Amino acid sequence: MSRLVLTILITLFSAGALMAQPREPDWSQLEDETLRHFRALLQFDTSDPPGRERPAADYLKHVLEDEGIAVEMFALDDERPNVVARLKGSGAKEPLLIMAHTDVVNVDPDKWTFPPFSATLDGGYVYARGTVDDKDNVAASLMVMLELKRRGVELDRDVIFLAESGEEGNTTYGIEFMVNNHLPKIQAEFCLAEGGSVTRVGGRVEYASVQTVEKIPYAVELVATGVAGHGSRPLQTNSVVHLSKAVAAVADWRTPVRLNETTSMYFERLATISSPEAAERYRNVLDPDRVSESVEYFLEHEPRHASMLTSSLSPNIIDAGYRINIIPSDANATVDFRALPDEDIPAFLNEIRRVVDDPAVEVKLGKRNTRPAGEARLDTDAFRAIEAGIDEHYGVITLPTMSTGATDMAYLRDKGIQCYGIGPATDVEDGPKGFGAHSDQERILVSELHRFVRFKWDVVTELAAAK
Ligand SMILES: [Zn+2]
Structure with a gap:
């Protein structure tokens, strides 16, 4: 040879x-x-x-x-x-x-x-x-x-x-x-x-989302109890009234904001591909002094982003009353509770009780097929391979995302x-x-x-x- x-x-x-x-x-x-x-x-x-x-x-x-x-x-x-x-x-x-x-x-x-x-x-x-x-x-x-x-x-x-x-x-x-x-x-x-997904706007690919963590679904029950009576003589103990106030209090409560590795990187990277105004709102998420302004904006215009920042409560079912002339002795509401993956559930329930602030309303977890919490890391070969693949095939930035659903x-x-x-x-x-x-x-x-x-x-x- x-x-x-x-x-x-x-x-x-x-x-x-x-x-x-x-x-x-x-x-x-x-x-x-x-x-x-x-x-x-x-x-x-x-x-x-x-x-x-x-x-x-x-x-x-x-x-x-x-x-x-x-x-x-x-x-x-x-x-x-x-x-x-x-x-x-x-x-x-x-x-x-x-x-x-x-x-x-x-x-x-x-x-x-x-x-x-x-x-x-x-x-x-x-x-x-x-x-x-x-x-x-x-x-x-x-x-x-x-x-x-x-x-x-x-x-x-x-x-x-x-x-x-x-x-x-x-x-x-x-x-x-x-x-x-x-x-x-x-x-x-x-x-x-x-x-995950790759998002096209006007036919052009803008960014890719890779889901790395998700919120955990729970049900919260609000149960108001009072005294039954004749509808012609209103009672201070009316369970419908107590439940309504509790539902309103829960809906108005601004639950605490908390970021994790995924959501921090998500908002940081999203800012780099957004208009100057939007970018400022996304960057403010990372600033404890300014995050609440962003949350208020998101609640009205970008509800998914609001939900990515906090454990959220949405009162979705109300069961109360059955006759026009009867004050019912009990009324309840079922709240869709989506917890951040690291949420301390018993402590959070206590917070809801504090917000409701009514001994006539019981706050407890309801039945729901919930899931274990867990977050995929961003420093792995897998995440790097996905990012590289997105860059090669789509030519856009990868946003790690926390889905609000399960x-x-x-x-x-x-x-x-x-x-x-x-x-x-x-x-x-x-x-x-x-x-x-x-x-x-x-x-x-x-x-x-x-x-x-x-x-x-x-x-x-x-x-x-x-x-
Ligand atoms: Zn599917």
């Missing part, structure tokens, strides 16, 4: 060893297949309730098995299985879980231009329930699994695919069942799931899994037009589905491919 050949060989080998990323799949070749699987999944009516995720789960099982990927199904209810598949890595690192849910929220078919489970293609969009929540994530994860397997990508860690049921209606069939009964099947260092990631974070919520790009104008998640209709741009698959591939391979 000549020295020249030897040098070339050595150069080739070391170049191969240094390559961080496996060779890019030929994405234009894969777009038809992606769309075919996506539309097939959308055409199963998995409205939850009742769910009936079985046909979608069977479809995923067949597609994965046809590619030689072993699949396991785990079900509390036979019609509602969870699908798990694992590509083995060397074990050098802990696994990566890519998770999505196969059920969708209910539809009112009369509101739809195209039938909600037709997956009609029109004007560059696919229309169907589940297009952005969450069959986009199911299809993207499926394509990533298929390509990892086809290309024989060597992995430093296992990549686990989970298509869960019950996310929209009843987590006992989905994530709770998996976490409580089959945790070793999905245990991982990192998890990617729904809950997601299935809470159950996994409780088990020490660092979970990050991601999602494809959607037009901010689509929500008000009635095309968003949980809207009257739902749609996604086909081009954005494909971009999301490529982005997810890069994040997964950056985290899991052998280096």
Whole structure:
């Protein structure tokens, strides 16, 4: 062997060893297949309730098995299985879980231009329930699994695919069942799931949101008791009056502001891409002397931002009285209490009692399927990989976000899994037009589905491919 050949060989080998990323799949070749699987999944009516995720789960099982990927199904209810598949890595690192849910929220078919489970293609969009929540994530994860397997990508860690049921209606069939009964099947260092988004304004991508923490839902009951009597002789002890004052006091109370790692970075970064006026309001959030001005503004104009800063209380159900001429002896209100993840619940209830300041009104926790608290860190390889992927594919800033609503990631974070919520790009104008998640209709741009698959591939391979 000549020295020249030897040098070339050595150069080739070391170049191969240094390559961080496996060779890019030929994405234009894969777009038809992606769309075919996506539309097939959308055409199963998995409205939850009742769910009936079985046909979608069977479809995923067949597609994965046809590619030689072993699949396991785990079900509390036979019609509602969870699908798990694992590509083995060397074990050098802990696994990566890519998770999505196969059920969708209910539809009112009369509101739809195209039938909600037709997956009609029109004007560059696919229309169907589940297009952005969450069959986009199911299809993207499926394509990533298929390509990892086809290309024989060597992995430093296992990549686990989970298509869960019950996310929209009843987590006992989905994530709770998996976490409580089959945790070793999905245990991982990192998890990617729904809950994030890339926001387009006027057709231009402006920023990306990655969910890293969420508020915890509780119910608070306000129960007023008094003396029953004849409506013609008003009583000072009228339970409706006491309850009304308590509800008003709770609604007017400005709950304490508290930031965490995620919300601090969120407002800091949001300021860098906002108009000067808005930027000042976002920066003021970080200044204890000026934050209350921002809160007042947010309460009126940006309620989501107000809710991201405090534990919040929204009195949403009132149950009082039954006859015009009877003063009722009791009345109660149910308050939607969304706690900051680090909230001290008993202490917070005491604060509500202090604010209500009425011995005739009892304040207590009501029944609600609550969730454990947990926050994903921002200094991990996973967050860095997501940020880099967003920068490469969308060219915008990443905002770590705390969602005010609850997601299935809470159950996994409780088990020490660092979970990050991601999602494809959607037009901010689509929500008000009635095309968003949980809207009257739902749609996604086909081009954005494909971009999301490529982005997810890069994040997964950056985290899991052998280096
Ligand atoms: Zn969802």
